[in-house]
Amino acid sequence: MKNRDDNNIQYDEYGGYYDKDGYYYDAQGGCYDPEGGYYDPEGNYYPPEEMGYEEGYESSAEDQYSGDYSDDLSFEDMSTSPGRSIKREYNNAEKYSTSYVKSSGKKKAGFSGMTIVCAVIGVLIGGSFGAALGAVIGAMFVMNAVVTGIIGAVVMGLALGAACGSSVNHIPGRIALIVLTFLIVNVTGVYFVLYNIYNGPDSAKNLMASTIQETGQLKFVNKIFLSEEEIAEISNRNSMGTLDAEVDTGLISVGGSTEGAGEGEDASEASEFDINGFEIVEVSGRTYFGKLMIINDPSRVKLTTIFDGSWKEYGETLDVLVDKGNFLAGVNGGEYQSDSNKGGSPKGLVVCEGEIQYNNPQAGDVMVGFNTDNILIIRDIGGMSASSVKDLVAELQIRDAVTFKDIADGDDNHFTKLIINSESVSLNGSGSGANPRTVIGQKADGTVLILVTDGRGAGGHLGATAADVISVMQEYGAVNAANLDGGSSSCMYHDGEYEMTSVTLYYSNASWRLPLAFVVERR
Numbered sequence: 001m002k003n004r005d006d007n008n009i010q011y012d013e014y015g016g017y018y019d020k021d022g023y024y025y026d027a028q029g030g031c032y033d034p035e036g037g038y039y040d041p042e043g044n045y046y047p048p049e050e051m052g053y054e055e056g057y058e059s060s061a062e063d064q065y066s067g068d069y070s071d072d073l074s075f076e077d078m079s080t081s082p083g084r085s086i087k088r089e090y091n092n093a094e095k096y097s098t099s100y101v102k103s104s105g106k107k108k109a110g111f112s113g114m115t116i117v118c119a120v121i122g123v124l125i126g127g128s129f130g131a132a133l134g135a136v137i138g139a140m141f142v143m144n145a146v147v148t149g150i151i152g153a154v155v156m157g158l159a160l161g162a163a164c165g166s167s168v169n170h171i172p173g174r175i176a177l178i179v180l181t182f183l184i185v186n187v188t189g190v191y192f193v194l195y196n197i198y199n200g201p202d203s204a205k206n207l208m209a210s211t212i213q214e215t216g217q218l219k220f221v222n223k224i225f226l227s228e229e230e231i232a233e234i235s236n237r238n239s240m241g242t243l244d245a246e247v248d249t250g251l252i253s254v255g256g257s258t259e260g261a262g263e264g265e266d267a268s269e270a271s272e273f274d275i276n277g278f279e280i281v282e283v284s285g286r287t288y289f290g291k292l293m294i295i296n297d298p299s300r301v302k303l304t305t306i307f308d309g310s311w312k313e314y315g316e317t318l319d320v321l322v323d324k325g326n327f328l329a330g331v332n333g334g335e336y337q338s339d340s341n342k343g344g345s346p347k348g349l350v351v352c353e354g355e356i357q358y359n360n361p362q363a364g365d366v367m368v369g370f371n372t373d374n375i376l377i378i379r380d381i382g383g384m385s386a387s388s389v390k391d392l393v394a395e396l397q398i399r400d401a402v403t404f405k406d407i408a409d410g411d412d413n414h415f416t417k418l419i420i421n422s423e424s425v426s427l428n429g430s431g432s433g434a435n436p437r438t439v440i441g442q443k444a445d446g447t448v449l450i451l452v453t454d455g456r457g458a459g460g461h462l463g464a465t466a467a468d469v470i471s472v473m474q475e476y477g478a479v480n481a482a483n484l485d486g487g488s489s490s491c492m493y494h495d496g497e498y499e500m501t502s503v504t505l506y507y508s509n510a511s512w513r514l515p516l517a518f519v520v521e522r523r
Contacts, residue, residue, distance in 0.1 A: 198225035210238040211433030211462065213413045215487060235413060238433065240466060241426035242406075243417040251421060251479050252375045254298060254446030273445060276523055278328070280492075280499060283451070283472050287434050288464040290453030291492055291499050292476065293329060295520055298374035298446045303333065303400035305350060305516040307357045315343030315513035318493045322519055329494040330519040331450050332438055332511065334368065334402025335485050343513030348403030349381060350516060351393055359386045361403070366416040367392075368440065368482040369401020376442040377401070378417060378482045402516065404484050415466060419481040424470050431466030436490040436503050440518065441473045441481030449476050450518065452492040458503040488512055 015027030022034040029041035036048035277296035322330040335347040350358040365382040405414040436455040455463020473481040491511035492500040
């Protein structure tokens with residue numbers, strides 16, 4: 001901004017004046033240069049192209065601000081310098097100075113630098129969004145990822161460029177317009193992709209509908225595109241049978257048998273059993289990536305909870321649950337109240353170190369945990385009374401246990417039993433949708449297998465199906481295996497670091513709050 005020349009000042013009737021070089025200083029501390037630009041009182045410069053001239057207008061020293069303006073401002077000639085003065089319509093400086101900068105007159109034709117910059121930003125934002133959205137669906141169809149990315153980049157680029165290069169010259173207005181544009185494009189883009197999936201090949205529609213039906217908060221999406229009859233029909237196509245057998249504890253010999261060696265391990269390695277052995281291996285499939293925790297001594301696998309005589313409103317993240325007990329590792333466990341990510345209250349049954357801390361069995365509940373002989377027990381308790389469950393816990397000598405559900409009533413689609421006594425549950429199709437999973441199993445020699453997978457777009461993966469997790473458990477020799485709470489709750493923590501975090505974007509470096517966790521003791 002040019003320095004003021006206070007010599008021989010002659011103020012006009014509006015409190016402003018011109019210096020000898022043709023700069024006009026208004027009463028509010030702003031300055032207009034001879035080229036038509038404006039410096040506000042804070043020193044911010046607005047070039048002529050942002051000052052609201054009508055299309056094709058050229059400024060000059062004698063006639064700089066006459067133009068087709070709105071009623072916010074009116075202009076008149078002054079004898080000292082025709083066309084240079086501003087007749088103020090407002091009673092305070094703030095409205096006056098703001099109304100000038102926000103003038104609604106037409107700009108000169110052409111693209112401003114701001115338009116180009118914002119168009120580039122729009123392409124980047126739109127392309128990123130399109131790629132992210134496409135990645136979620138791209139686990140099934142690569143073309144969707146490409147198409148969505150291109151559409152997102154082009155539309156967002158044009159929209160943001162137009163928004164920032166428009167006559168909305170003030171920053172709050174631009175921001176509001178950008179946000180509105182972004183939301184409209186995103187919602188439209190999501191709807192476009194989902195519409196194509198639900199009206200595309202049956203394989204895509206079936207997998208998507210089955211996946212959505214297993215979520216806690218997104219079931220409404222199916223109802224937008226499908227009727228109740230169609231949802232039920234699709235659920236039946238990807239469904240599971242039942243396993244009525246009870247766990248035969250005689251098939252498990254802790255540290256003894258090598259007959260359970262799976263396809264993923266060498267028999268000679270299995271014979272050299274190290275009771276203190278612990279490792280984490282990576283597993284993957286077409287639509288998921290995961291990590292499998294292998295704990296040779298099942299007595300090291302325990303349950304930790306936030307219970308101290310009562311349950312709380314808020315739970316703890318997995319790292320807190322693991323570190324506060326100085327455990328080596330941990331994963332999320334059974335079903336719990338996850339609304340608003342409070343996570344302080346479990347569901348079903350919780351047994352910790354032989355003590356029943358929660359006992360409110362519901363329809364479909366399946367108890368998953370260890371008895372005092374460190375054998376994994378998987379038992380139906382849905383429909384039982386709390387007193388009957390208490391008696392069963394005592395009878396089976398349960399030391400640590402949680403619950404998850406085997407239920408498929410259309411509104412709630414969950415599954416728990418995967419393998420009982422080396423027999424896997426029968427499947428229609430893939431058995432389920434694809435989602436993040438947490439699964440626990442046990443081999444014939446007592447080794448505990450705990451699997452956590454990603455999904456819902458994390459790493460570009462949709463998730464693991466029932467068929468996927470059964471395959472992994474069988475490959476590593478599981479005699480018994482059960483599915484635990486999954487989705488956004490699935491996570492794995494080991495020795496001070498997350499191996500698998502929540503797939504929810506805003507918890508992508510940690511976990512949801514949990515009331516409990518299966519943990520592994522240090523040695």
